[in-house]
Amino acid sequence: MFCDITGRKQAEAEREKLQSQLLQAQKMESVGRLAGGVAHDFNNMLGVILGHTELALLKADEDNDLISDLKEIQTAAKRSTDITKQLLAFARKEIISPRKLDLNDTVESMLNMLRRLIGEDIDLVWANQLLICGR
Numbered sequence: 057m058f059c060d061i062t063g064r065k066q067a068e069a070e071r072e073k074l075q076s077q078l079l080q081a082q083k084m085e086s087v088g089r090l091a092g093g094v095a096h097d098f099n100n101m102l103g104v105i106l107g108h109t110e111l112a113l114l115k116a117d118e119d120n121d122l123i124s125d126l127k128e129i130q131t132a133a134k135r136s137t138d139i140t141k142q143l144l145a146f147a148r149k150e151i152i153s154p155r156k157l158d159l160n161d162t163v164e165s166m167l168n169m170l171r172r173l174i175g176e177d178i179d180l181v182w183a184n185q186l187l188i189c190g191r
Contacts, residue, residue, distance in 0.1 A: 092147025
Protein backbone atom coordinates (compact mmCIF):
# COMPACT_ATOMS: atom_id res chain seq x y z
CA MET A 57 0.00 0.00 0.00
CA PHE A 58 1.25 3.45 -0.96
CA CYS A 59 0.64 6.78 0.73
CA ASP A 60 0.65 9.93 -1.41
CA ILE A 61 2.89 12.49 0.33
CA THR A 62 3.07 14.95 -2.57
CA GLY A 63 1.13 17.63 -0.67
CA ARG A 64 3.33 17.28 2.38
CA LYS A 65 6.52 17.54 0.29
CA GLN A 66 5.19 20.62 -1.48
CA ALA A 67 4.31 22.23 1.85
CA GLU A 68 7.81 21.46 3.20
CA ALA A 69 9.43 22.96 0.09
CA GLU A 70 7.27 26.07 0.41
CA ARG A 71 8.13 26.39 4.12
CA GLU A 72 11.86 26.09 3.33
CA LYS A 73 11.51 28.73 0.61
CA LEU A 74 9.73 31.11 2.99
CA GLN A 75 12.33 30.44 5.70
CA SER A 76 15.09 31.29 3.22
CA GLN A 77 13.32 34.50 2.21
CA LEU A 78 12.90 35.50 5.86
CA LEU A 79 16.60 34.87 6.54
CA GLN A 80 17.54 36.98 3.50
CA ALA A 81 15.25 39.80 4.64
CA GLN A 82 16.84 39.72 8.11
CA LYS A 83 20.31 39.90 6.56
CA MET A 84 19.29 42.88 4.43
CA GLU A 85 17.84 44.59 7.49
CA SER A 86 21.16 44.14 9.31
CA VAL A 87 23.11 45.45 6.33
CA GLY A 88 20.79 48.46 6.19
CA ARG A 89 21.33 49.25 9.87
CA LEU A 90 25.10 48.89 9.49
CA ALA A 91 25.13 51.09 6.36
CA GLY A 92 23.07 53.73 8.15
CA GLY A 93 25.41 53.81 11.14
CA VAL A 94 28.54 53.99 9.00
CA ALA A 95 27.01 56.66 6.74
CA HIS A 96 25.97 58.75 9.74
CA ASP A 97 29.46 58.64 11.28
CA PHE A 98 31.13 59.26 7.93
CA ASN A 99 28.82 62.21 7.26
CA ASN A 100 29.89 63.73 10.58
CA MET A 101 33.56 63.41 9.60
CA LEU A 102 32.86 64.95 6.21
CA GLY A 103 31.27 67.91 7.94
CA VAL A 104 34.51 68.48 9.84
CA ILE A 105 36.56 68.15 6.65
CA LEU A 106 34.33 70.56 4.76
CA GLY A 107 34.34 73.04 7.65
CA HIS A 108 38.11 73.08 8.03
CA THR A 109 38.57 73.30 4.27
CA GLU A 110 36.25 76.29 4.13
CA LEU A 111 38.16 77.98 6.96
CA ALA A 112 41.49 77.28 5.24
CA LEU A 113 40.15 78.73 1.99
CA LEU A 114 39.09 81.90 3.82
CA LYS A 115 42.53 82.26 5.44
CA ALA A 116 44.63 81.49 2.37
CA ASP A 117 45.88 84.22 0.09
CA GLU A 118 44.44 84.08 -3.43
CA ASP A 119 47.89 83.51 -4.93
CA ASN A 120 48.64 80.61 -2.58
CA ASP A 121 49.41 77.31 -4.30
CA LEU A 122 47.28 75.47 -1.74
CA ILE A 123 44.03 77.04 -2.98
CA SER A 124 43.62 74.50 -5.80
CA ASP A 125 44.41 71.63 -3.43
CA LEU A 126 41.88 72.88 -0.90
CA LYS A 127 39.24 73.21 -3.62
CA GLU A 128 39.95 69.62 -4.71
CA ILE A 129 39.49 68.46 -1.10
CA GLN A 130 36.25 70.40 -0.92
CA THR A 131 34.96 68.89 -4.18
CA ALA A 132 35.87 65.35 -3.12
CA ALA A 133 34.22 65.84 0.27
CA LYS A 134 31.04 67.13 -1.39
CA ARG A 135 30.99 64.07 -3.67
CA SER A 136 31.48 61.86 -0.66
CA THR A 137 28.55 63.59 1.02
CA ASP A 138 26.38 62.55 -1.93
CA ILE A 139 27.50 58.94 -1.48
CA THR A 140 26.63 59.01 2.22
CA LYS A 141 23.20 60.37 1.33
CA GLN A 142 22.70 57.34 -0.89
CA LEU A 143 23.78 55.02 1.93
CA LEU A 144 21.40 56.71 4.33
CA ALA A 145 18.58 56.44 1.79
CA PHE A 146 19.34 52.71 1.49
CA ALA A 147 19.34 52.31 5.25
CA ARG A 148 16.01 54.11 5.51
CA LYS A 149 14.60 52.03 2.65
CA GLU A 150 13.87 55.16 0.66
CA ILE A 151 13.14 54.85 -3.00
CA ILE A 152 16.12 56.18 -4.89
CA SER A 153 15.40 57.93 -8.14
CA PRO A 154 18.10 57.34 -10.71
CA ARG A 155 19.44 60.44 -12.38
CA LYS A 156 21.42 61.07 -15.50
CA LEU A 157 25.14 61.44 -15.03
CA ASP A 158 27.50 62.96 -17.55
CA LEU A 159 30.44 60.62 -17.12
CA ASN A 160 32.73 62.86 -19.19
CA ASP A 161 32.14 65.80 -16.84
CA THR A 162 32.66 63.59 -13.81
CA VAL A 163 35.97 62.19 -15.07
CA GLU A 164 37.17 65.59 -16.28
CA SER A 165 36.49 67.10 -12.86
CA MET A 166 38.76 64.48 -11.30
CA LEU A 167 41.69 64.76 -13.73
CA ASN A 168 43.70 67.36 -11.77
CA MET A 169 43.50 65.31 -8.59
CA LEU A 170 44.39 62.11 -10.45
CA ARG A 171 47.41 63.73 -12.13
CA ARG A 172 48.77 64.81 -8.75
CA LEU A 173 48.17 61.37 -7.25
CA ILE A 174 49.88 59.34 -9.96
CA GLY A 175 53.06 61.43 -9.95
CA GLU A 176 55.12 63.36 -12.41
CA ASP A 177 56.66 60.37 -14.21
CA ILE A 178 53.28 59.24 -15.62
CA ASP A 179 51.29 61.21 -18.18
CA LEU A 180 47.53 60.96 -17.84
CA VAL A 181 45.71 61.58 -21.09
CA TRP A 182 41.93 61.89 -21.27
CA ALA A 183 40.44 61.35 -24.70
CA ASN A 184 36.90 62.66 -24.54
CA GLN A 185 35.41 60.89 -27.57
CA LEU A 186 32.16 59.29 -28.56
CA LEU A 187 32.75 55.66 -29.41
CA ILE A 188 30.11 53.81 -31.35
CA CYS A 189 30.29 50.07 -31.26
CA GLY A 190 28.28 47.89 -33.56
CA ARG A 191 27.92 44.25 -34.43
